[in-house]
Amino acid sequence: MKKTFAKIAFLSLALTLGAPTISYGADKGSFDIGHKTFLLNGKPFTVKAAELHYPRIPRPYWEHRIKMCKALGMNAICIYVFWNIHEQKEGEFNFTGNNDVAEFCRLAQKNGMYVIVRPGPYVCAEWEMGGLPWWLLKKKDIKLRERDPYFMERVKIFEDKVAEQLAPLTIQRGGPIIMVQVENEYGSYGIDKQYVGEIRDMLRQGWGNDVKMFQCDWSSNFTHNGLDDLIWTMNFGTGANIDNQFKKLKSLRPDAPLMCSEFWSGWFDKWGARHETRPAQDMVNNIDEMLSKGISFSLYMTHGGTSFGHWAGANSPGFQPDVTSYDYDAPINEYGQATAKYQLLRNTLQKYSDKRLPAVPQAPAPLIRVPLFQLQEFAPLEAAYQGQTPITHSDDLTFEAHDLGWGYAVYRNTLPELPAGATLHLNDIHDYGLIWIDNQYIGKVDRVRNEKSIELPAVKAGSTLTILVEAMGRINFGRAIKDFKGITNDVTITTQQGKHEIQYTLKGWQSSYIDDSYETAVRALSAARKHTEKDTPIMGKRGYYRGYFNLKKVGDTFLDFETWGKGQVYVNGHAMGRIWSIGPQQTLYVPGCWLKKGRNEVVVLDITGPQKPHVWGQDKPELDKLNLEKSNKHNNIGDRPDLNSQAPALQTEVKAGNGWQTLALPGTVKGRYLAIQIESNQDANAPSAIAEIYVQDAAGKRIDRNNWVAKYADSERGNHTLDKMFDLQESTYWQTETGTSFPHLLVIDMGQEQQVSALEYLPRAEQGAPGSIKKFKFFVY
Numbered sequence: 001m002k003k004t005f006a007k008i009a010f011l012s013l014a015l016t017l018g019a020p021t022i023s024y025g026a027d028k029g030s031f032d033i034g035h036k037t038f039l040l041n042g043k044p045f046t047v048k049a050a051e052l053h054y055p056r057i058p059r060p061y062w063e064h065r066i067k068m069c070k071a072l073g074m075n076a077i078c079i080y081v082f083w084n085i086h087e088q089k090e091g092e093f094n095f096t097g098n099n100d101v102a103e104f105c106r107l108a109q110k111n112g113m114y115v116i117v118r119p120g121p122y123v124c125a126e127w128e129m130g131g132l133p134w135w136l137l138k139k140k141d142i143k144l145r146e147r148d149p150y151f152m153e154r155v156k157i158f159e160d161k162v163a164e165q166l167a168p169l170t171i172q173r174g175g176p177i178i179m180v181q182v183e184n185e186y187g188s189y190g191i192d193k194q195y196v197g198e199i200r201d202m203l204r205q206g207w208g209n210d211v212k213m214f215q216c217d218w219s220s221n222f223t224h225n226g227l228d229d230l231i232w233t234m235n236f237g238t239g240a241n242i243d244n245q246f247k248k249l250k251s252l253r254p255d256a257p258l259m260c261s262e263f264w265s266g267w268f269d270k271w272g273a274r275h276e277t278r279p280a281q282d283m284v285n286n287i288d289e290m291l292s293k294g295i296s297f298s299l300y301m302t303h304g305g306t307s308f309g310h311w312a313g314a315n316s317p318g319f320q321p322d323v324t325s326y327d328y329d330a331p332i333n334e335y336g337q338a339t340a341k342y343q344l345l346r347n348t349l350q351k352y353s354d355k356r357l358p359a360v361p362q363a364p365a366p367l368i369r370v371p372l373f374q375l376q377e378f379a380p381l382e383a384a385y386q387g388q389t390p391i392t393h394s395d396d397l398t399f400e401a402h403d404l405g406w407g408y409a410v411y412r413n414t415l416p417e418l419p420a421g422a423t424l425h426l427n428d429i430h431d432y433g434l435i436w437i438d439n440q441y442i443g444k445v446d447r448v449r450n451e452k453s454i455e456l457p458a459v460k461a462g463s464t465l466t467i468l469v470e471a472m473g474r475i476n477f478g479r480a481i482k483d484f485k486g487i488t489n490d491v492t493i494t495t496q497q498g499k500h501e502i503q504y505t506l507k508g509w510q511s512s513y514i515d516d517s518y519e520t521a522v523r524a525l526s527a528a529r530k531h532t533e534k535d536t537p538i539m540g541k542r543g544y545y546r547g548y549f550n551l552k553k554v555g556d557t558f559l560d561f562e563t564w565g566k567g568q569v570y571v572n573g574h575a576m577g578r579i580w581s582i583g584p585q586q587t588l589y590v591p592g593c594w595l596k597k598g599r600n601e602v603v604v605l606d607i608t609g610p611q612k613p614h615v616w617g618q619d620k621p622e623l624d625k626l627n628l629e630k631s632n633k634h635n636n637i638g639d640r641p642d643l644n645s646q647a648p649a650l651q652t653e654v655k656a657g658n659g660w661q662t663l664a665l666p667g668t669v670k671g672r673y674l675a676i677q678i679e680s681n682q683d684a685n686a687p688s689a690i691a692e693i694y695v696q697d698a699a700g701k702r703i704d705r706n707n708w709v710a711k712y713a714d715s716e717r718g719n720h721t722l723d724k725m726f727d728l729q730e731s732t733y734w735q736t737e738t739g740t741s742f743p744h745l746l747v748i749d750m751g752q753e754q755q756v757s758a759l760e761y762l763p764r765a766e767q768g769a770p771g772s773i774k775k776f777k778f779f780v781y
Helices: 002-017 059-072 101-110 134-138 149-169 193-207 242-252 280-292 340-350 381-385 518-528 722-726
Strands: 031-033 038-040 043-045 048-051 076-080 114-118 177-181 212-217 231-237 259-264 296-300 370-374 377-380 391-393 407-414 423-426 432-437 440-446 453-455 464-470 491-497 500-505 509-515 543-551 557-560 566-571 574-580 587-590 598-606 614-618 650-653 661-678 692-696 709-713 744-762 775-780
Touching: 031 212, 059 101, 059 340, 076 101, 076 296, 101 114, 101 149, 134 149, 149 193, 193 212, 212 259, 231 242, 242 280, 259 280, 280 296, 280 340, 370 543, 377 381, 377 518, 381 407, 381 509, 381 518, 381 543, 440 453, 509 518, 518 543, 518 598, 543 614, 574 587, 650 661, 661 692, 692 722, 709 722, 722 744
Parallel strands: 048 076, 048 296, 076 114, 114 177, 177 212, 212 231, 231 259, 259 296
Antiparallel strands: 031 038, 038 043, 370 614, 377 543, 391 509, 407 464, 407 509, 423 453, 423 491, 432 440, 432 464, 491 500, 543 598, 557 587, 557 614, 566 574, 566 598, 650 775, 661 744, 661 775, 692 744, 709 744
C-alpha cells in the first residue's frame, strides 16, 4: 500500500513540476476539485490544454501534432467528438481510421498528455451543422438541442457509443481523460436547465460518477443553464479583460478553480471576407496573466487543421459559409508547423515549467512544389445523374426529404408564356443556384448575398426552367442550425398584366440529386466517355475535370485553384474540400501522407466553370486573396438613409467600461430599420467599435436577429464589418477606420417591422473596452 502511494506521489510531483510522463495502462489516478485549484492525484494542477480536432488532421500526422503541443508547453489535449462524422447514416457508426478517437487519446497518453473530452452532442467548431447529423432533419418538425423525444433518443444512442470507446480511458481507470464536458455553450442557444441536466445524466450513465464533468459558456450568460454539480468554465478570446471575465463566477463560487475552456487564439475565415488574425503578443499576455493567477486554460485552437471535404460549416445571422482551411491563426499552422506565435507562447510557457520543454519536432513531410499540369478529362455535370429516373413531386424539394446529406440538385419545371421583366422568386435556395431557361443561362442567386429573385427574359409557353442548387455547409451556431438544403420553400413568378400583378406558384417539379462523393465523380467521368455531340449539355463547361501529376519526392503541398470557379476537389480519392474563386482562400492543403511517388490523380467539380483548367502546387498557402464581384463593405451610398427629418427614438450616452448595457427607449417604437449615429467616443482619439447589439420587443424580450442584414456603414476597418455587430460572437466587433471623423452612421435591416422598446449594447471585451462609444442617437424607422 505504501509502495503504491509513493509511486502516485512521485508521478504527481513530476506532473506538477514539468511535462507529465504517463502511459496507457498506468496505475489508476484521480482528478478532483480542491480549494481554488484542480487536484491531479491529490496535488495542485493547472490545466494547460491544447485544442486539436482529430478529423481535421490526417491520422498519420496525429502524433506529430500532439508532440508539437507538448513541445509548446501544454500538458493536455482538448477534443470535440463530432457526432456527424461518426454516424453519417442513422444507426451506422464508424470509429475506425481517421475516426478512431480512442486511438487519438491513447497517442496523447503515450506522449505524456492528458485529455479533455467534449462529446456534445452539439460542438459548434465551425463544423457542418455544429456536429449534429443532417439526417435528423429528415424529421421535419424536430426540435434540435431541446427535449424533443426523437432528438434525445438519438443523442442517448450516440453518447453511449462514445462512452463505449472512451470511458475505459478515464484517469480513474489508468487512462488519460481527466474531464468531460456537458453540451457546449448552451447559453448562446437557449435557457433550459432541464435539457442540460438530461444530457449530463446521459453522460453519467455512460462514463460513471467518478469522472469530473464541466460546462462552458460566456461570462454574460453562464448562470442561465449552470448546474450545481458541474464545474463552470468561461470561454473568451485574445485581448479579454481576465478579471472581468471571472468576476461573476468568483462571486458565486469563491473557492472554485478557474478555467477558460476556450481561449481563442485567432478566428475562423469566411468566404468573401479577409483572412482573420489576432495579435500574438495579446494572446501571450493573456495566457501569462492567467497562469500567474493559477487559472487553467484550453487554447482554442492550438492547431486548427483543415475542414476536409464538405465538413466546413457556416455562421449566422444570414448565411456566412466557412472556408476549407481551419488555420485559425493558431500557433501551429494548418500544415503543422510552428509560427512566430508558437515561439512567443513557448517562451512564456517555459517560465511555468521546472523542466526544459521538449525540442520542437520536425515536420513529418517536407513542403514541395508541383509544376503546372492540365486537367484534360471532362464530364458535364449531367453525367452525374445520367440514367437516374427523375423524382416527380410538388411539395418538399429539400435534400433531406430525398435522403441526400451533401451535394447538388437539379430541379426542372415547365413555364407558362411570360413577357420580358417577369421575376422568378426562389423562397429560399440553400445555398447557391444557377438558372437556365431551355439552353439559355439566365443567372445565379447566392444565399450569402441574401439573393432570392432574378429577372427573366421573355419566355415561350412550354419552356423548361432548370435550376442547379449547390449546398454548402449547414449553419453551425445559433438557432439557425436547423438548416435544410436545396429549394426549401415555394418557387413563384410575378408578372405584370395590365394594371394587375399576376403570381404563379410552380408545382409538379422533377428533380435529380447528385451526391458529393469521389465515387460519383468517377462514375460521371466514366459515363462521359459515351458522350456524343447531340448530347451537348445545357450547363456547358460546368462539371467534372480530371488530371494527373507525377512526383519523385512526396511532401505536403498547396494546390492552387485561382483559375477555377466554385466546387469540390478530390486528390487520390481523398475529399480535399471546397474551392470558390471569391477567396480569401485560393489554395487547398494536400498532406503528403495522401500523395505517392509516381502518378497522382486530381478531380475537380466546378459548377461555374474554370477560366483555365490547370493546377499547380505551391510550398506555401494562399489564405488572404479576395476576388470579389463587389466589396464586402457596406458603404453603398444608395443605402444611406436621410435621417434629417427623423426624430431619434433615443438620444443618450453610455457608460464607460466592459459589459452589457440595456438602454430603455422612452416608449415603444415601430419600424423595420435600426440606425445608430455615433456622436463621440469615451476616448476621443480612438476609432469607434461595437461588439454586439440586441433590441427588445414591447414585452422586453430580445428580437430574433436571424433575418438581420447589414445595410450601411460609413466606415469599416478590414474584417471588422457591420455584420460583426450581430454575429452572435461577443469577441468580434465592428470598428471604424482609424482617423475617421464623427459622426458615424450604421444601419441594419431587421427584415420586417418590429416593435422596439430597448437597445442592448456591448462594447469590446478587452480590458478598458477600447473604442467604446459615448454619445449617440438611435433611430427606428
